[in-house]
Amino acid sequence: MTKKNFTLPENRVYIDKVQPFVHEDIEKWPIHVQYNNREEFIKQVVELTIKNASWLTKDGKTFRRELKNILYQEKIRLTQDPWKSDDPKEKLFWKDIKKQIIASSTLEYQNDTRDVDEKILKDILNYYGEEMTPNFKVKSYRFVQNVLPPVYVRLMSPLKELFFNFFSSKMNFFRKMKVTGDVDHIRSLSKQGTVVVVPTHFSNLDSPTIGYSLNAIGLSAFTYGAGVNLFTLNALSRLMNNLGAYRVDRRRKHRLYLEFLKNFSKVAILNEINSLFFPGGTRSRSGALESRLKLGLLGTTIEAQRMNFERDLKNGKKIFIVPATLNYHYVFEANSLIDQHLKQVGKEEYLMDEDHSSFSALKRAYKVITANAGMVVSFGPPMDVLGNIVDREGQSFDKSGQKVEIRDYFMLNNQLTQDSQRDQQYTQILGEAIVEKFKTHNVVLSSHIVAFTAFQILRKRFNHFSIYEVLRLPQDETTIPKTEFRIIFDRVRDRLIEMSENKEVLLGEEFDLPQEELITHGIKHVGNYHDKKVLKMNRHGMIYTQSMKLLFFYHNRLTGYELEQYI
Amino acid sequence: MEKRIVGVIGSGSFGLAVSNLIAHNYDVMLFSRNPDVVDKINNTHEHKDQKLSEKIIATGDPEEVARKCFLIFPLVPSNNFQEMLRNFSPYLTPRHILIHGTKGFHIEKDLANAEKLDKEDVYTMSELILKETSVVRVGCMAGPNLAREIADGQVGGTVIASRFNEVIKEGQKAINSNVFRAYGSNEILGVEMAGVLKNYIAIASGMLNALGLGDNAKSLLITRGMAEMIYISKAFNASEKAFLGMAGIGDLMATCNSKLSRNYRVGYFLAEGKKLEDIIKEIGEVAEGVKTLKVVKLLSHYGFNAPIADALYEIIYGEWSIEKGVNFLMSRPVSFDADYVD
Incomplete structure (x- = not known):
């Protein structure tokens, strides 16, 4: 098979060096100013909550x-x-x-x-x-900024590479973590208003991953809500607290607390503190891209935008939403995530198998430091709070390219008006726009396409089985001859290439490899951290899996693109 | 009442009647693309046998309508809707609220030559507004609204549907009066589907009447007609709720019983043996039902159960006689009544 020629989409260029801060003086960052003026900040949140x-x-x-x-x-x-x-x-x-x-x-x-x-x-x-309310300490920030990324990168490197290159510049952050997207655009907007980054979420690694990426592209620090449970370890707790992570207690479900949380986010955004929240609400258990979002926190951006115009109708500052997709060849928690997903969806139909031996825990620990994570962070195009695309000057354009003023969405009969039902509808519209950008700016990795192809072949082969029966297939029933795999893989790959040309998805750089190498690359990397091999090829050219569940998990990243018809 | 100018686009009989309704509450700026009509309305305050309130001013300038009115009612036939939107689009912003009253689909394909339609090819008017303009606050007005009766000042009602409560509220403020009641609904897709699909049921109703069939037959048609309207709409993810309201049963009752309904007249004349082209010429305005029928047929691969549409399609576009159509419908196996409600 020959490789199909295609040109890389412009925004698949990866940035290769840390960018200088857009705002150089950390002491003047809103996150620093506001959180150090703690009493006043809390007062604003309390007053807004009482008002509402x-x-x-x-x-x-x-x-x-x-x-x-x-x-x-x-x-x-x-x-x-x-x-x-x-x-x-x-x-x-x-x-x-x-x-x-x-x-x-x-x-x-x-x-x-x-x-x-x-x-x-x-x-x-x-x-x-x-x-x-957290703090923001410049010292803590500097510490994390300078010390942790190198450690992180070394943790994410195969042992052999680590041995030879421990002190080398090859341990560059961006060799391990690929960051793509129109970074200059985002930087430019951060001069004009508050940036709210909304990433996909399926791993506990997502917070540091996105945090470092945002730091690396030179944006002022972001505030984000972190579960109270993460504050258990004293040192970590203090560090996170000093980095602008606000404590959220998920056990508290009563309305007053939830309203307070939303108002906290609103006040932060209003005071121009860049904010980060995972709009899926929690980690995606199935491994799929988020298709439905939690609208609570997302809605705070809409209300904050309206309040900005209440303060200054003409020049109210804009809020920019930046969707981001995060992808890895492996997800640390894949096993427990997919178990939770299947349990939730399948109820009694799903039988969980328990095999967490201490030996496998040791093996896992070893693999953590030897695996190659292949992290990719893809920033989507910045939008306003209605999901319209914005240019570098912050001007909004609707889907047909017509200039629109965001203020107009909040006007009724030439008056700026408040209407919570309207805000809810706008939040839904924004949510839909984010979900769409997740899809179009998702970077497909070699591991996703091999997992998708293999799982779908087996799904089709056993189409008279329920999904739970398919997931319980014994290993020897999962073998796929390489020749069969190749033909189908090629169809899926061609379709993905076509989609990337139509700007419907992004492809990882491995897609430049010839077909044979792309398959090998995918099989080698898919879930390379797990005890059981997600995919393996034996010397007779047979491809098989040791864990249908994990194969299903990694396959799920490509559901929603209607690729099933190419199997 | 505050001073405000509400826009109406379209000087057909419905546009004129609605303008008069709004004139109870606000000044009205009525858009017509025909300069003679604009002059006539401004000079004589009369058009198409309707006396118009002095609070109605006509214009041919879309920019003026968009500048002066934040609330606009586009009331033009579905065939001209896209072109109208494209004229207005440069002047429309998210500040505007649009409430349309057009009971028809817009089809992205060439309907005459299409062999099959996908859901993505079919737009309701509110979806078309969202596609063609920057406006997001969109609503739809539908119900038993025979233009002649509204024009005569008779008592009546309608429903204004939108996902935005403020759109419903503003629409109600403009339309409500002591002779006309506008109810509200958030089921905009259901309301639009009901408004469009009832058109072909009205054609069937006209036929039954011309054949001399009685009230039992008509009730059978209306009841089963509503069932199949719901089956079709569910394929588009609309709920059955709207069908129990003004736009569903309300509109069906009026349009299936009224000689004022164009769709009803099409059916009536067809049963009398007249040719479709001649009927359309005679009626003068578009009968949406004929087009709707074709759309429903081309969507039938979605697997909904629509035997009345099947039979009518064969009568109008095929070779079937009306008697054959009635026989076809009466010889089908009978299913459960009202099975669209859980």
């Missing part, structure tokens, strides 16, 4: 009932689901709230609890504010 809390404060009875309910839920959380990271003083705080409620209970008969309840509400919100 009419659902809670609308009448005395509701107000009191909701406060009692919040107290009850917080107590349940502390007693029934305590975590190491919980603040030891927290119990005292809620005891005090309880005292205040009891002390004023006689007032309930006279419907006169409003003053007390307003104070209680403020106390609670201030508590949340103190807990959530």
